[in-house]
Amino acid sequence: MSEAALPVVLRVPQADRASTIRYFARRNPRMILGGALVLTWLALAVFAPFIAPYDPIKVNPTDALLPPSAGHLLGTDDLGRDMLSRILWGSRISLSVGLISVGIGFFVGVTLGLAAGYLGGTFDLVVMRGIDALLAFPALVLAIAITSALGPQIQNAMIAIGIVAIPAYARLTRGQVLAVRSREFIVAARTIGATPLRVVMRHIFPNVTNALIVQATLSTAFAILAEAALSFLGLGPQPPLPSWGQDINYSIRYLPNLKWWMSVGPGLAIFSAVFAFNFLGDALRDALDPRLRRSG
DSSP: OOGGGOHHHHSOOOOOHHHHHHHHHHHOHHHHHHHHHHHHHHHHHHTHHHHOSSOTTOOOGGGTTOOSOSSSTTOBOTTOOBHHHHHHHHHHHHHHHHHHHHHHHHHHHHHHHHHHHHHOHHHHHHHHHHHHHHHTSOHHHHHHHHHHHHOSOHHHHHHHHHHHHHHHHHHHHHHHHHHHTTSHHHHHHHHTTOOHHHIIIIIIGGGTHHHHHHHHHHHHHHHHHHHHHHHHTTOSSOTTSOOHHHHHHHHGGGGGGTOTHHHHHHHHHHHHHHHHHHHHHHHHHHHHOHHHHHHO
16 A cells, blocks of 8 residues: 555644634733734834834934933934934844744754654764753853854854754754654554655654744744843944844943933843743743643
8 A cells, every 4th residue: 555545544633733823822812912022023123124213323423322302212322323223223133143043953953853863773872962062051151152262243143042052952853753753653654665754754743843833932032132142242243233232231331320221222122022932932832732731
């Protein structure tokens, strides 16, 4: 009997993921709030060139250190640059670094996790020992070390944050693969001669995507925070590019003079963006985890 003749045997019956999310969105206001905040930041980043009132890098010495006013809603910095414009443009950098670095960690980590979990043996041992070595270092410290070694550039910050994200995806994916690789539909696929690549991509990977969606959302929150930390230390985007962490660094010297608006704006931007992705990730976990659905 051909593989095409056994579609029901080889696939795990699953509820439509989009329908599940819509159902729990109606029951869970956290998903609506988190999703709305995430979409808001994404929209601000995309349309920043059209909604920012000023050029974020143009120096205006006559407008230096102006407090919030009708002309500058969040005030200006020590070089006369509009803080609102810098925050809006900075969101493009923060979200770009966050999403691209998560993409790097996702692709490499999931690939390693799928291969290690399915193949097992020596390959699994070598991969997991490498993952354990990465986990021996605090994620942010490792990102700082990698960026320092590669050089203070935005591309290197993406690579560093992507590398420290790999272990979470690899361990999560491997655990999910180990949980399903002995199931009947996997055994049936092997029995009829399906290639390992087909078994993994057609029958195993779809059954681990729920957990990966949640992990990707939560990882984006960490990536945004890590980018801000690297920028604060001068290891991220270089001046005059607008960066939330960089602007907070510049503002520290003016806090004793009560120039609070230079740090409050970028600080609130970091908080709200990280909060949005964490909030959405928690809500998605509640919606996509069958154990939590049954207990609820």
